[in-house]
Amino acid sequence: MPVFITMAATSSHFPGLPMRDDASDTGNDMQADTTRRLAARHASAVAHACRQIEAREPAPSLAQLAEEAGMSPWHFQRVFKRETGLSPRDYAAAQRAGRLRSALREQASVTDAIIEAGYGSGSRVYEQRDALLGMTPGAYRDGGVGAVIRFAIGECSLGAILVAQSERGICAILLGDDAEALAHDLQDRFPKAELVAGDDGFEALVAEVVGLVETPARGLNLPLDIRGTAFQQRVWLALRDIPPGSTASYADIAARIGSPKAVRAVAGACAANALAVAIPCHRVVRTDGALSGYRWGVERKRALLAREAAEAATSSSSA
DSSP, X not given: OOOOOOOOXXXXXXXXXXXXXXXXXXXXXXXXXXXXXXXXXXXXXXXXXXXXXXXXXXXXXXXXXXXXXXXXXXXXXXXXXXXXXXXXXXXXXXXXXHHHHHHHHHOSOHXXXXXHHTOSOHHHHHHTHHHHTSSOHHHHHTTSTTOEEXXXXXXXXXXXXXXEEOSSSEEEEEEESOHHHHXXXXXXXXXXXXXXXXXXXXXXXXXXXXXXXXXXXXXXXSOBOOOOOHHXXXXXHHHTTSOTTOOEEHHHHHHHTTOTTOHHHHHHHHHHOOBTTTSOGGGEXXXXXXXXXXXXXXXXXXXXXXXXXXXXXHHHHHO
């Protein structure tokens, strides 16, 4: 009759055979579960804080938000910024600016709109008007009344191109198939601004922008009128640091601006960009390198990247 001997299996019994460490696996599982629960707690705390900031004016202080979340102010500030891409203070400022834009569209009085939005005085709004609105509150209320925007539509290798310039700099570089559609897009952005067809001198500016599209490595030595939220401007600044011939993922950009969890918000900022090529959102790809959506069409994105890769290869071989 056969006899079976039971013994504890160890590496000495089976040399070279990797053995499972059940205690280690259990520890890893517990650690992963703790991490997930902590991340969920942080996300819930930040979501609650965002609702508090959106609903209350003046916004709760950092100390109040941190106390409600059960964290120190320093820790909560880090968690909030990691989740949203903004500090609580910047988030509150962005919400207040959004309320101001909405109130200006709905109120007949600029003063009433400023008060409704939560600003203590009109002087603060006028001091920050370029960052908040890109124009005076009255001009914004009237859909850009008083603002003069020169523009012209030309052709480039990617199709039709519209270039628009405000008194602060180039405020739009739009690409498309239909020149009329591009003009409507500009008009929708500034429904009551005075849109003026560019003169002969403006054509030289358009030619310089077209040169950027055709040869991105040359750069653009012209002032830009960049309008967006604090978060969008941080993303756009990071995009301008990506050299021609290179790409970065949305996750890369989120990490570079110190908000590794704000990947979707980075994608949203890319989609909101109105300055094609000058702010190179076409250089942002998925983590696996695949091309994702592009405001002006994935085929244009593919063409731009191929052009830049060829230029980079040529420069490298001639160096």
